[in-house]
Amino acid sequence: MNESAKPRVGLLVTCLVDLFRPSIGWAAMKLLEDAGCTVEVPPQTCCGQPAYNSGDRILAKDIARRAIETFASYDYVVAPSGSCAAMLAKHYPGLFAGDPVSAAKAKAFAGKVYELAQFLTDVMKVEKVKARLARRATYHDACSGLRELGIAKAPRKLLNGVEGLELVEMAECERCCGFGGTFAVKYAEISTAIADEKIADVKASGAVLLLAGDLGCLMHIAGRLSRRGESVEVRHFAEVLAGMTEEPAICVSRPKRSPGSSA
Amino acid sequence: MSASQFTRDAHRALRNPQLRQALYASRGGFIAKRAAAAARLPEFEALRDNARDIKAHTLAHLDLYLESYEEKVIESGGIVHYARTADEANDIVVSICRRRGAKLVVKGKTMIGEEIGVNAALEANGVVPVETDLGEYCIQVRGEMPSHIIAPAVHLTPKQIAADFRRAHRDLPPTRDLSEGGALLAEARAVLRKKFLSADVGITGANFLVAETGTSIVVTNEGNGDLAATLPEVHVVLASIEKLVPTLEDAGTLLRVLSRSATGQDITVYTTFTTGPRRRGDPDGPEEYHVVLLDNGRAGLFGGEFAEVLRCIRCGACMNHCPVYQTIGGHAYGSVYSGPVGAALTPALVGIENTVDLPNASSFCGACESVCPVRIPLPKLLRHWRERARRIAPARQRFALAVWGFFAKRPAIYRLASRAAVWALARVGREAGHLRALPFAINWTASRDFPAPRSTTFQAQFKQMRRS
Numbered sequence: 001m002n003e004s005a006k007p008r009v010g011l012l013v014t015c016l017v018d019l020f021r022p023s024i025g026w027a028a029m030k031l032l033e034d035a036g037c038t039v040e041v042p043p044q045t046c047c048g049q050p051a052y053n054s055g056d057r058i059l060a061k062d063i064a065r066r067a068i069e070t071f072a073s074y075d076y077v078v079a080p081s082g083s084c085a086a087m088l089a090k091h092y093p094g095l096f097a098g099d100p101v102s103a104a105k106a107k108a109f110a111g112k113v114y115e116l117a118q119f120l121t122d123v124m125k126v127e128k129v130k131a132r133l134a135r136r137a138t139y140h141d142a143c144s145g146l147r148e149l150g151i152a153k154a155p156r157k158l159l160n161g162v163e164g165l166e167l168v169e170m171a172e173c174e175r176c177c178g179f180g181g182t183f184a185v186k187y188a189e190i191s192t193a194i195a196d197e198k199i200a201d202v203k204a205s206g207a208v209l210l211l212a213g214d215l216g217c218l219m220h221i222a223g224r225l226s227r228r229g230e231s232v233e234v235r236h237f238a239e240v241l242a243g244m245t246e247e248p249a250i251c252v253s254r255p256k257r258s259p260g261s262s263a
Numbered sequence: 264m265s266a267s268q269f270t271r272d273a274h275r276a277l278r279n280p281q282l283r284q285a286l287y288a289s290r291g292g293f294i295a296k297r298a299a300a301a302a303r304l305p306e307f308e309a310l311r312d313n314a315r316d317i318k319a320h321t322l323a324h325l326d327l328y329l330e331s332y333e334e335k336v337i338e339s340g341g342i343v344h345y346a347r348t349a350d351e352a353n354d355i356v357v358s359i360c361r362r363r364g365a366k367l368v369v370k371g372k373t374m375i376g377e378e379i380g381v382n383a384a385l386e387a388n389g390v391v392p393v394e395t396d397l398g399e400y401c402i403q404v405r406g407e408m409p410s411h412i413i414a415p416a417v418h419l420t421p422k423q424i425a426a427d428f429r430r431a432h433r434d435l436p437p438t439r440d441l442s443e444g445g446a447l448l449a450e451a452r453a454v455l456r457k458k459f460l461s462a463d464v465g466i467t468g469a470n471f472l473v474a475e476t477g478t479s480i481v482v483t484n485e486g487n488g489d490l491a492a493t494l495p496e497v498h499v500v501l502a503s504i505e506k507l508v509p510t511l512e513d514a515g516t517l518l519r520v521l522s523r524s525a526t527g528q529d530i531t532v533y534t535t536f537t538t539g540p541r542r543r544g545d546p547d548g549p550e551e552y553h554v555v556l557l558d559n560g561r562a563g564l565f566g567g568e569f570a571e572v573l574r575c576i577r578c579g580a581c582m583n584h585c586p587v588y589q590t591i592g593g594h595a596y597g598s599v600y601s602g603p604v605g606a607a608l609t610p611a612l613v614g615i616e617n618t619v620d621l622p623n624a625s626s627f628c629g630a631c632e633s634v635c636p637v638r639i640p641l642p643k644l645l646r647h648w649r650e651r652a653r654r655i656a657p658a659r660q661r662f663a664l665a666v667w668g669f670f671a672k673r674p675a676i677y678r679l680a681s682r683a684a685v686w687a688l689a690r691v692g693r694e695a696g697h698l699r700a701l702p703f704a705i706n707w708t709a710s711r712d713f714p715a716p717r718s719t720t721f722q723a724q725f726k727q728m729r730r731s
Binding site for chain 2: 018026044045054181193252
């Protein structure tokens, strides 16, 4: 494919990945480039969900307007998060209700927004990624991606192509993990109790690796697992698909460089 | 800052092993049975669309349907009473009882009765109300509120109910065996049968009121709706105005989604249709038939951003699928309507200033909306309540959002500030890979570790890579 025919993708890194887990951003970039896209990362902040879900529509609208401008020139906008992608694709247009010009713009914009796995399988027609990881893993259907964008098959299909990876289903894989954005800190005890139920299902599945597509949920579950001293590893599925698992799992310490090691 | 009543009750619930056990025991069945019922019926999703449209249409023309309904009730010999408030509704019920000299009232299940507190009003006027739905009877014996719309005693274990029955039914032999659910049911049945036969007035709720015929429809699995409607000499239907549907056929459509969504049954064991009092030649039925139509704040929702909550047909599916409800139970919501629909409706009934926690205590997972038979966009409604509640949110929360907003709107400053913050966090947490305590996020780190970030942000790394 020559350069000009390649689709130009603006990567919405998401604020959590930007701040706390850059490896997911790099994995997303590699997957998109391997699939034949030109990827760019325009300066960005956040999709506006914290404001929107806290009831501040004016602030959310302000942030949405900026994001729409930031990504206006790309063929596609792709996010390694079902929740942020759903914010752009499903909620931005509604924010401009009563303002037909902006609403039409937001609607057109929404049409080019995709979650990562969905974009790879549905738009770029990726059948199989080149990656290897010998683990028994289970996939958690993070809520926004599943219910607002219908993402369930795409990540499983891609993960099933990873050599050595055994994907097992846990009970109630579609049940919320209890994160819920600000809910996780406003109602921390309820949020944690829900995480404990998720963890019970993960452990019962026999998986040693938990995968999902939203860093918020992953930080919440990994944070709880770490506090409980459990050994289940937690990662974004993009890291596995991109073969970029040298980064320690979420909340796990980095291996220290010993004097004799070559690393 | 002291914890809110909601938070205190929720925390108490989290530490109540009996409650957690009872909720866990019921949840799997509710979810699996609904899923199986939906899967058995190929047109289920289309029926949900129909159900939504019927309710939306009725609400848009409610004035006409109320008029037609009232006309038909009068034609069939019944009386319609309009009540703007809970107090007005109670006064109407009490005055009917007083006029008849009633001493004992049997009640089929009615959520409106719970909403207006009709039992307390009757008791205050010397009338004894007896709940005849098994779950309602259990919580009446305990002096509790229902914790679920269709399964009011879902928070109880059979063991607790057995202990309550021993306390309440002192005339029965203390040595009797109540270890099986069947024994509890038989005992309640025997106690309640006597009440049915001696009651002066029967009060039922209504799942639907049919405008074209003046019929009220009530669904039960125990037959208590039938008995409460037909045995006493007076039948009082307690219902809110949004229960109207245009035709019997519409009611049929709604019944098809109601029981499947609620309990996973294709149809409930009893579906009771009552139209007016006993007619000449009828073998049984009441002499008087009254309908008390309650508004209690609902009319104020028409045409506004919360109007869709009035489509609710009270199946309870949103509660059964809600991770928050299933973890804390219904009582923590502090309202007879709990779970997602309770959180959307209660602020409209009692004011958002008294219920700030309800719309906020949701992870917005969307499971409720995905199973709602009339497709109420519950997360959207809760978000609208959060918009209303923002003005009265704690100053600390508003301040935090304002600070965050300042940065989120300014990418250049955001980049610098986030790099600095990440750098600092990374230095503290590098060794362990996580942080066990963060002074500005104690609510997170009280129960969860926080992942230590890399030494810099993705955007900074990206910029550096582009440069090299």
